Amino acid sequence: MPSSGLLVFLLVLHANLKFSLSLGVSERIWNYNYTRYHPMDEISSWMDSVEEQNPKLVTSLVYGQTFEKRDIKLLKFGLPDPGGLEKKAVWVDCGIHAREWIAPAFCQWFVKEILQSYNESDVRLTKFLQKIDLYVTPVLNVDGYMFSWTNQSTRLWRKSRSLPPQGCGCHGVDLNRNFNANWGTVGVSTDCCSNTYCGVSPASEPEAKAVTDFVGTRVEQFLCYLTIHSSGQLILLPYGHPQITAPNYEELVSVGKAAASEMKKLYGMEYRVGTSPQILYANSGSSRDWARLLGIPFSYTFELRDKGEFGHLLPEDQIKPACEEAYVGVTSILSYVYDKNFPNDKLPTAAATACVHATGLIVMTTLATLLVTLGSV
């Protein structure tokens, strides 16, 4: 009967509009809780399901092993380039320091946003991924991260979990002092018990070596290198050494400031932008510096929330706003990098994309309504 058909139509329309227009789309795609911290085994399972469910978009890659012989795994997002050209690449890693739990939480959030946009046929994302492969490592320092989950007394562990070197009694190396970038010169300790212990030699640690080998053998492809940390609300540009300046310093500052400005629009949070020796402290052997030295033009460290009130123990109810902020900051940089490298094929603006979606929705529902109405006449 026409009236029951109409009733079903209205119910289905209501449900679909509600889902499509609400931010709950991600929950519909996934039942994974992105606003809680997850232990490593849950993150690994989640990575498996991301890959399984999106075979045309995602592949995972094990690119090394930690000291304790665990896989270091990334998710590679990419689409075939219609022109068949060689792809460029962007690197994002999280969790190089074990206790900075908001960083892996951000990588998981970032992946969710990519999948959500992909499922909505977001034109900007499609264009981006056709030209640029996105390599995301949700947890780089797997051993350290797992150790920080052991019990309350290990929560604030920072380093890897390598065995003590000869003549010294403590575990672990500060992986972000171990890269081959002015290694061992400033902002480090040679005491293995120190939290800024830089290791026995550059890239001596398997975690640092894994990144060095993977990115190092593909360096011409990489346009951008982002490493995610907490806390402090900072966007750090190379170099950590106070007397060395990156050749594109001015551009790095302006792109960083644009990102910080986007981040501030969300919740009013200030992110300071500058080199580490300017706004934080001098340091050497960081992955960000190594990437810039290699020639990767845009290399940044993000220090996410907060400014010391909770520090590394950021409450779970701040995961969503912290990740939303970080997301707009990261995408601001990625959009700039894309437009700079593909100036003849720039990304459409976000407003234009939303307009297209809204128009499509209106057209389709009008047609559906007409069809039902005509059918019931």
Next chain:
Amino acid sequence: MSPALMRVLWVVVLLSAVRGAPLGTVTPPPVILEPVPSVPVPSEPVRVDSGADQNISIPIHTEQQQQQQQQQQVALDVDVMLTGELNPNHYPARRAAQVVLHHLNTRYGSPYWWGALRQVHKATAEALGDSGRKYSLEVTLQDQISGTKETCTAEVVFPGGPAGGPPQVTTSYEGKSEINTQAQEEALYNQYNTSQNLLSGHNLPDSYGHVAPGMEPFWHLGGVASSFVMLKESSENTLYNMAQVVSVTQLATENNQLRFNYDVLLHEMVSQEIIHWKLLASWSPQEGVKASQMELLPKCHHCEPPQEH
């Protein structure tokens, strides 16, 4: 098939197109809660140059960088002490401003007022010869509890000489503006000013950043009491925050002061170390917070719990 059903099917088909799945319908993946054994996915082989020598420097881009590679280790300390107008966003001004914060927390902090540094507006530094260095600052603080902001000027003197000693701070701050915490403070004081059920607590915040609502005042109190330690330990080469209250245990009230043994972890940003202190905090609404019996606990190198494999 009935015409009504046909119509319903049309509608469903059309509306699924509205969701815009480019490659067909989107199948929600199953919820995976049990850990799945991780199988390394065969991938493009990671090409490792077996001849790579880790001691060879990465090709560097400027002459300046070349020189730096050959220079000796640069000390961790600030070796070029700036004087005059400072960039308020850079670390020398920020570290001095943090000292102002610690000072104000020792003077005005309570279970219901705990300041955080919000902004550094202006900063200058001056060398005082043997007496050390003096910073003049204009800062905005924010109470972490009510969110109210206060702006003030301050001077911080970091003493010179081998003895060092804690920084000396003076400010223009005259007291909190009208957020009246008095009622809350009195209520808390009266509630705990009995020998029955002495309070105790652990891990504030816990690993997930959570503090139970009833424990929040004691977390704040721990932060304020820690400010006494952080103030006396601060220098131009440090930036302290309290990372966590490991434990708080109430002792019997004495001289009308509530008293608590605190075990706290401080985070020192420059070294990235977590530093363990014990202290005795006493508090009343009239007297404010005082800290005594402050004791540094040695870093325990051999105290790591057994690892799970």
